[in-house]
Amino acid sequence: AKVLFKTPFAGKLLVTVERNQVLEHHYLETDNKSAEFTFSLGDEHLPNAYVTATLIRPLDNSNLPLTVAHGFASVKVEEEDTKIPVEIVAVEKSRSKTKQKIKIKTARNAQVTVAVVDEGILQIKNFQTPDIHGFFYQKRALEVNSHDLYPFLFPELSLASTSSVGGDGYDLEKRINPLSNGRVNLVAYWSGQIETGLSGEAEFEVDIPQFSGDLRIMAVAYKDNAFGSNNKNMKVADPIVISTALPRFLSPTDEVIVPVNISNTEKTAANVTASIAISGKLSAVSQVAQRLSIAPEKEARTYFTIKAAEAMGNGSVVVTVNNGKEKFVEKTELTVRPAASLLKASQSGVIAGGSTATIDLRGNDFIPSTVTSRIVVSRSPMVQYAKALDYLLGYPHGCIEQTISKAFPQLYFGELAKTIAPKTYLVKAGESDFNPTFNVQAAIQKVESMQLPNGAVSYWPASTEESAWGTAYATHFLLEAQRAGFEVNASALGRMLDYLTTKAGTAATEYDYVYNETGGYTQLRIASRTTMYSLYTLALGGKANRASMNYYKQNQQLLTLDTRYLLAAAYKQIGDERSYKALLPADYVPPVGARGLGGSFASPIRNLALTVNTLIETDPNNLQIPRLARRLSEAMASSSYLNTQEAAFSFLALGKLAKKNANSTATAKMTINGKGYQFDGKELIISTNSPLRGLGAASGKGSVYWFAQTEGISATGTYTEEDAGLRVRKQFFNRFGQPISTFRQNDLVVVKISLSSTDGSPVENVVVTDLLPASFEIENPRLTEPRDMPWIQAPTVPDHFDIRDDRISYYTTATSEPKTFYYMVRVITKGTFTLGPVSADAMYSGDFRSYSGGGKVKVD
Structure with a gap:
C-alpha cells in the first residue's frame, strides 16, 4: 500500500501502522510539505488498518506557531479467499400446499443455514438479507491512543494535541381475550445448520402452507475464516386464489356477512363453484354453494352469512372453490370470544376437628362449557387466603409494584403458591409446572432491567420517570431475595441504596386522609411514608441514614402509627435499643382511612401488614406480634377486596409466621359433586368442569382449611351500568x-x-x-x-x-x-x-x- 502525506510544514514524520496495537513504525523526512510511504499488507491488517502520522517541526526562527501536527487514515484491506460464493437453486414460482426443495451450492465442507420467510413479515422492519461477510469483516475502530511530550518539553507554548479514537465518544392476562386460536400462520422456516460435504451442496425442503405471496429464500455459509450469503425470491400462487374477509374474532350471537374474493390467475376464463363449510361455534345462515364465472386474470366476489353460537370457543370457516379440474381450499380459524370479562365466585373456610362444613358455589348464569371449578384443602392456615394469593399472582399489569408484589410472597411460600396457583402465569421454557423459584429470579431480573441511571427504578417498563416508592419496594425485595439465596446484582442493589440515601436525606411531608365522625375525611400533614419506608430499607441493607432518622425522631408529631413502627425498627436494625424502645408504640390501633391508589399505596390493611412484617424481621419475639397478626388475619378475612400491596405484605407477614407452626394432624373426608375424596394431610386439589357443591368433615387435632373457586363467562353477556x-x-x-x-x-x-x-x-x-x-x-x-x-x-x-x-x-x-x-x-x-x-x-x-x-x- 502506498500512502501520500501532505504536511503543513517540513520536519520529521513519525509514521505508524496500527489498529489494536502498533504493528510497525517508521521515521520519514518531509520536504516541500509532502512525503510518501509504502508498506506491505498481510493477514494481520484485515479488515482494515490505520496509518497515523505525527509531524515534528524543528525549532528554528520560523514565525509558524505550530510545533507538532497529527493525522490518521483507515486503509481497507480485502482478501478474496475470505469470500464464499453462494448459489440458491429453487423454482421461481410454486403453488401453495406443496413441498419444495431448495439446493444451496457453495464451498466444500462449508456450514450453511437457510431461511424461508414471507416478504410481508420482512417488510415490517425492512429486514435485509444478512451480509455475513460484511459483518465479520466490517471496519474496525482504532484502539490505540497517541500522545506526545511536547507540553513538557515546551510548556510555554502549550500547543501540543492528542489524537483519539474516531466515533461518537466514550425496550394482562385478565384484560385480554381469554380465548385464542391458530388463525395467523406465519410463513417462516429455518433449516438449522447444514454441512455441504465434499459436493459443496446442501438441500432444505420446505412445506409451503396455505399461502399466496412472495417468499424470500436467504442462505448464509461459512468455512474457517471465509463467509458468504445470497437471497432469491419464490412466488407462491395457485390458479385460483381465495381470499376470505373475516373479522379477527366474533362475540356470541354475532351475525356477519362474509365476502369471498376469488382470483383467476390463469389466461383462460374459469367457471367455478364456491361453497362454505362451518364447524365449531359457528353456523351458516345463507346459501352454502354458489356458481361464478371469472374472466382471465380477473377476480369475482361472492358473499356468505355466518352466525356465532351463544357459547364461547373456536370455530372454522372452510371455503372450497371447484373449477371443474381441481379443488382449492382456504381454511380460517375464528374465535368466538366473550362479550364481557371472565367472572369468578369463591368461598373459603376452616373445618375444626370433629365438625363439618358445606360448600356451595352454584347460582351463577355461567355458560356450562366455560365453567372451571377448583377446591384446595390444606392444613396450612394460609390456604384460606388462596383467593387473594391466586388473584395477586395473576395480576395482569407489568408495572414495578405488581412485578414485585407477585414475586415477593413466593420467597416464603413457594410450595403454597405452587399448590393454589397451578396456572402457569410465568413458567420457564421447558417446564410445565408453576415455578416460584424461577418467578422470583425473573422478577429480580425485570426489576434490575427497569433501573435508571440515577439508581432509581421506573414505574413502567421503558419509562424514564423514577418511582421513589417503587425504588424502596424494589430494594426491600432484592435485600430479602438475596438473604433467601437468590442471585442479585450487587452493583444494581448498591445504586438503589445510594439513591434512597439521597432521597431520604431531604425532609418530605405529605397529607394523610382518615375518616372523621361526620363520615368525611380529615386531612393530616405527616412525614412522607416513602421516606420512612426508605429509612427502614436502608437500615435493613446496612446503610442507615442516621441523620434523617434522628430528624424524625425529634419531630415525632409528623409520624403516624405505622411510620413510628418503621422508624423504631430502623433503629433496632442498627442496634440502637434505646431509641427502638422509646419509639415503639405500646399497641397498634389503626385509624380508618382510605386506600392510597398511588404514591406509597397506603391503606389500613397495608400499613398493618407492613408493621407486622417489620416486627417479625426486627424483633421476632416481640409480644405484640401474635396480637397484631390476629388483627391482620381478621382484617383480611373481612375485606371483600385486597389490592396487590395489601396482599403482598399480608402474605409476607403471615407466611413467615406460618412457617414456624403447622403441627396439625387433622384429616378430612370431602364429598364434592357426589364424589368422595380423602384428605390425609397433603394438599388436596380437586378440579371439575361444573359448579361446586359439597360437604367436608374433619377429624384429628387442629383444623383443615379450604378454598373453593368457580369461574366462567355469563351466558347472557349482561352487565350492570x-x-x-x-x-x-x-x-x-x-x-x-x-x-x-x-x-x-x-x-x-x-x-x-x-x-x-x-x-x-x-x-x-x-x-x-x-x-x-x-x-x-x-x-x-x-x-x-x-x-x-x-x-x-x-x-x-x-x-x-x-x-x-x-x-x-x-x-x-x-x-x-x-x-x-x-x-x-x-x-x-x-x-x-x-x-x-x-x-x-x-x-x-x-x-x-x-x-x-x-x-x-x-x-x-
Missing part, C-alpha cells in the same frame, strides 16, 4: 367531528373515551378498557390532533396503553376534569355485532369502577 367513584363514557364521531350512531362498511370512525372522577378527588392508576365489536378494526390508537381533524382538542396522553385485536386499554389518573382519549377504527365487516362496554377501574381499589356503553351494532 354503574358509576362508583369513576365515570367513563364512549362516543362515536365521523372524521368531521359529527356524532354518529349508524355505521357503513369502510367508514372511518373516531372513538372518544371520556374519564373523570365523580367526587372531584384524583384517582390514580385507573385502567380504561374498551371492548370493540367484531366489525371494527383499530387503525390509529395514537390519534393526536391530525391536520384533517382540527376538532380534536387537547387529547390526553396516557401513562401507558395496551392494544389488542379486540380491545384497547389506557392507564391514567382520573380527576374532576374529564380526560379524553381518541383512537380511530375502520368499519370492515357487514352484519350485526355485539358492542362490548367501556370499563374503568382503579387497579388498587375495587371501590372505584364504571361500566357503560354496551349494546348492538349493525353495519350496512
Whole structure:
C-alpha cells in the first residue's frame, strides 16, 4: 500500500501502522510539505488498518506557531479467499400446499443455514438479507491512543494535541381475550445448520402452507475464516386464489356477512363453484354453494352469512372453490370470544376437628362449557387466603409494584403458591409446572432491567420517570431475595441504596386522609411514608441514614402509627435499643382511612401488614406480634377486596409466621359433586368442569382449611351500568367531528373515551378498557390532533396503553376534569355485532369502577 502525506510544514514524520496495537513504525523526512510511504499488507491488517502520522517541526526562527501536527487514515484491506460464493437453486414460482426443495451450492465442507420467510413479515422492519461477510469483516475502530511530550518539553507554548479514537465518544392476562386460536400462520422456516460435504451442496425442503405471496429464500455459509450469503425470491400462487374477509374474532350471537374474493390467475376464463363449510361455534345462515364465472386474470366476489353460537370457543370457516379440474381450499380459524370479562365466585373456610362444613358455589348464569371449578384443602392456615394469593399472582399489569408484589410472597411460600396457583402465569421454557423459584429470579431480573441511571427504578417498563416508592419496594425485595439465596446484582442493589440515601436525606411531608365522625375525611400533614419506608430499607441493607432518622425522631408529631413502627425498627436494625424502645408504640390501633391508589399505596390493611412484617424481621419475639397478626388475619378475612400491596405484605407477614407452626394432624373426608375424596394431610386439589357443591368433615387435632373457586363467562353477556367513584363514557364521531350512531362498511370512525372522577378527588392508576365489536378494526390508537381533524382538542396522553385485536386499554389518573382519549377504527365487516362496554377501574381499589356503553351494532 502506498500512502501520500501532505504536511503543513517540513520536519520529521513519525509514521505508524496500527489498529489494536502498533504493528510497525517508521521515521520519514518531509520536504516541500509532502512525503510518501509504502508498506506491505498481510493477514494481520484485515479488515482494515490505520496509518497515523505525527509531524515534528524543528525549532528554528520560523514565525509558524505550530510545533507538532497529527493525522490518521483507515486503509481497507480485502482478501478474496475470505469470500464464499453462494448459489440458491429453487423454482421461481410454486403453488401453495406443496413441498419444495431448495439446493444451496457453495464451498466444500462449508456450514450453511437457510431461511424461508414471507416478504410481508420482512417488510415490517425492512429486514435485509444478512451480509455475513460484511459483518465479520466490517471496519474496525482504532484502539490505540497517541500522545506526545511536547507540553513538557515546551510548556510555554502549550500547543501540543492528542489524537483519539474516531466515533461518537466514550425496550394482562385478565384484560385480554381469554380465548385464542391458530388463525395467523406465519410463513417462516429455518433449516438449522447444514454441512455441504465434499459436493459443496446442501438441500432444505420446505412445506409451503396455505399461502399466496412472495417468499424470500436467504442462505448464509461459512468455512474457517471465509463467509458468504445470497437471497432469491419464490412466488407462491395457485390458479385460483381465495381470499376470505373475516373479522379477527366474533362475540356470541354475532351475525356477519362474509365476502369471498376469488382470483383467476390463469389466461383462460374459469367457471367455478364456491361453497362454505362451518364447524365449531359457528353456523351458516345463507346459501352454502354458489356458481361464478371469472374472466382471465380477473377476480369475482361472492358473499356468505355466518352466525356465532351463544357459547364461547373456536370455530372454522372452510371455503372450497371447484373449477371443474381441481379443488382449492382456504381454511380460517375464528374465535368466538366473550362479550364481557371472565367472572369468578369463591368461598373459603376452616373445618375444626370433629365438625363439618358445606360448600356451595352454584347460582351463577355461567355458560356450562366455560365453567372451571377448583377446591384446595390444606392444613396450612394460609390456604384460606388462596383467593387473594391466586388473584395477586395473576395480576395482569407489568408495572414495578405488581412485578414485585407477585414475586415477593413466593420467597416464603413457594410450595403454597405452587399448590393454589397451578396456572402457569410465568413458567420457564421447558417446564410445565408453576415455578416460584424461577418467578422470583425473573422478577429480580425485570426489576434490575427497569433501573435508571440515577439508581432509581421506573414505574413502567421503558419509562424514564423514577418511582421513589417503587425504588424502596424494589430494594426491600432484592435485600430479602438475596438473604433467601437468590442471585442479585450487587452493583444494581448498591445504586438503589445510594439513591434512597439521597432521597431520604431531604425532609418530605405529605397529607394523610382518615375518616372523621361526620363520615368525611380529615386531612393530616405527616412525614412522607416513602421516606420512612426508605429509612427502614436502608437500615435493613446496612446503610442507615442516621441523620434523617434522628430528624424524625425529634419531630415525632409528623409520624403516624405505622411510620413510628418503621422508624423504631430502623433503629433496632442498627442496634440502637434505646431509641427502638422509646419509639415503639405500646399497641397498634389503626385509624380508618382510605386506600392510597398511588404514591406509597397506603391503606389500613397495608400499613398493618407492613408493621407486622417489620416486627417479625426486627424483633421476632416481640409480644405484640401474635396480637397484631390476629388483627391482620381478621382484617383480611373481612375485606371483600385486597389490592396487590395489601396482599403482598399480608402474605409476607403471615407466611413467615406460618412457617414456624403447622403441627396439625387433622384429616378430612370431602364429598364434592357426589364424589368422595380423602384428605390425609397433603394438599388436596380437586378440579371439575361444573359448579361446586359439597360437604367436608374433619377429624384429628387442629383444623383443615379450604378454598373453593368457580369461574366462567355469563351466558347472557349482561352487565350492570354503574358509576362508583369513576365515570367513563364512549362516543362515536365521523372524521368531521359529527356524532354518529349508524355505521357503513369502510367508514372511518373516531372513538372518544371520556374519564373523570365523580367526587372531584384524583384517582390514580385507573385502567380504561374498551371492548370493540367484531366489525371494527383499530387503525390509529395514537390519534393526536391530525391536520384533517382540527376538532380534536387537547387529547390526553396516557401513562401507558395496551392494544389488542379486540380491545384497547389506557392507564391514567382520573380527576374532576374529564380526560379524553381518541383512537380511530375502520368499519370492515357487514352484519350485526355485539358492542362490548367501556370499563374503568382503579387497579388498587375495587371501590372505584364504571361500566357503560354496551349494546348492538349493525353495519350496512
